[in-house]
Amino acid sequence: MFHIILFGPPGSGKGTQSEKLIAAYGLKHLSTGDLLRTEINNKTALGLEAKSLMDKGQLVPDDVVIGMISAALDANPGTKGFLFDGFPRTKAQAEALDNLLKLKNGEIGVFLAMQVSEEELVKRLLNRGLTSGRSDDTNEQVIRSRIVEYNSKTSAVADYYQQFGKVVLIKGEGSVDDIFNALSHEINARMA
Ligand code: B4P
Numbered sequence: 001m002f003h004i005i006l007f008g009p010p011g012s013g014k015g016t017q018s019e020k021l022i023a024a025y026g027l028k029h030l031s032t033g034d035l036l037r038t039e040i041n042n043k044t045a046l047g048l049e050a051k052s053l054m055d056k057g058q059l060v061p062d063d064v065v066i067g068m069i070s071a072a073l074d075a076n077p078g079t080k081g082f083l084f085d086g087f088p089r090t091k092a093q094a095e096a097l098d099n100l101l102k103l104k105n106g107e108i109g110v111f112l113a114m115q116v117s118e119e120e121l122v123k124r125l126l127n128r129g130l131t132s133g134r135s136d137d138t139n140e141q142v143i144r145s146r147i148v149e150y151n152s153k154t155s156a157v158a159d160y161y162q163q164f165g166k167v168v169l170i171k172g173e174g175s176v177d178d179i180f181n182a183l184s185h186e187i188n189a190r191m192a
Contacts, residue, residue: 001106002027002081002191005088006183007158008114010146011121011128012172013179017114018085020180025187028076031085032065035072037134055135057145059089059153066096073100081109089154094161110190111161112183114172118147 004027006014015031022029036054039047050060069087076082088094101107116124122143129137136142161167168186172179 001079002109002187003084003101003106004081004187005084005108005111005161006114007111008172009116009118009121009150009154010143011125012114012116013176014085014114016176017180017183018083020176021183021187022083024184025080025083025191027081027083028079029083029085030069030072030087032060032068032087032089033085035068036060036065055142057136057142057149059149062090062092062096065089066093066100069097070100073104088157089150091156091160094157108161108164108166110168110186111158111166112168112170112186113158114170114179116172120173121147 002025004021006018006021008014015033018029018031021027036047036050040051040054041047046064050064053060065087069084073082084097088097098107122140125137125143125146126140128134129139136146158167170179170182170186
């Protein structure tokens with residue numbers, strides 16, 4: 001099994017590249033953002049709690065997302081590997097993920113960190129907000145709060161994986177296909 005973390009600030013292209021990567025490598029896509037939006041659409045108690053935080057650009061509590069990921073891992077035995085998109089977003093989530101994978105005799109194969117400038121992120125998310133119907137994409141202040149959350153809580157996750165020599169930086173600006181090719185190059189080098 002080969003597990004990948006696709007990492008980067010909001011709007012860096014994680015969701016976009018995940019779609020292409022799962023098609024190319026037959027991995028199971030686990031996006032905590034998508035899982036949370038499903039809870040919101042189903043109007044569950046968890047969804048209601050998550051919505052109030054996501055609408056302010058804040059992270060959802062660690063125990064909530066770790067519980068969702070744990071359930072998703074259990075629900076998908078025998079997969080070729082997982083592509084984690086938007087998770088882990090804190091050091092506590094990273095440690096929990098490593099422990100969950102260890103229980104299944106697995107580990108992260110590579111941590112791909114996409115680099116995009118803040119102005120490009122804001123531009124992309126405001127643009128997506130015109131059609132996505134996502135309330136966290138329509139307000140520039142909320143988008144900037146998401147980037148602040150990323151800088152203060154999430155970027156440290158890369159330092160955590162750096163100690164295991166798993167981090168690869170990828171330029172996240174340019175064409176979607178060129179970025180996909182750069183990601184694939186790094187995956188192929190490690191999967192072989
Ligand atoms: P996510 O759903 O993970 O959302 P995201 O970071 O905004 O998006 P994504 O990043 O996948 O979008 P993409 O770059 O592909 O999280 C939403 C919220 O959920 C968080 O703020 C948080 O509140 C909560 N949450 C989720 N996971 C959590 C966790 N683990 N812990 C706590 N809270 C959590 O695309 C952006 C736009 O860029 C698109 O319009 C796309 O078309 C465009 N784009 C992509 N690549 C491009 C390129 N190369 N050039 C130009 N445009 C491009």
